[in-house]
Amino acid sequence: MFKLDQYKFKEEYTYYMLQALKVGKKEAFRKDFLNLHPTDQMQFFIELDEARRSRVYAFLSPEEFREIFGELDPFMQKTCIAELDRHYAIEMLNDLPSDDAAFLRSAVR
Template sequence: MFKLDQYKFKEEYTYYMLQALKVGKKEAFRKDFLNLHPTDQMQFFIELDEARRLRVYAFLSPEEFGDIFGELDPFMQKTCIAELDRHYAIEMLSELPSDDAADFFGLLSDKEARSRRDQAAADV
């Protein structure tokens, strides 16, 4: 694992990850992305547009994405939840450490939290 700010060819490394996303090279993207420090994973992710974020969700397991999700700001967490497939979101949230999940659900309004809870119960 390494930090991009310490990597001599940061722009080139980022370019290759973007290219792998664009052309659907899942294993190449996973290898490069998962080799990054979690802070760099999050920074890379938040700079993506929705289409590229959707590709990231498809390339990462719910557990792997959960590592990023727990570090996102509340607005971005809500954005991601709205973009995610319901089953993926439920699995990702269930894989989060309990304190991260509690923090996220604490951000939701009562109506949103009830809706998420009811959806999860219906899927069980």
């Protein structure tokens, strides 16, 4: 795992991940994305449009996405829940740590 802290490198790395999403290179995307520090995963994810977020959901397991989901702000969490397939969302939320689940419940109300 590494942290993206050099602007030029970050820009290049982001470009390759976006290309992998665009053309459907699931394994290439997963390799690069899952190698990122969780903070960088979250930052990359929140900058995506809905179509690209949908591709991320398809490329990551619910367990992998849960790691990103827990770091998102409540508004973005609600957005994700609305976008996710019901079964994917249930699987992702089932194992959410109890303090995160309680926070999510209060934010959704």
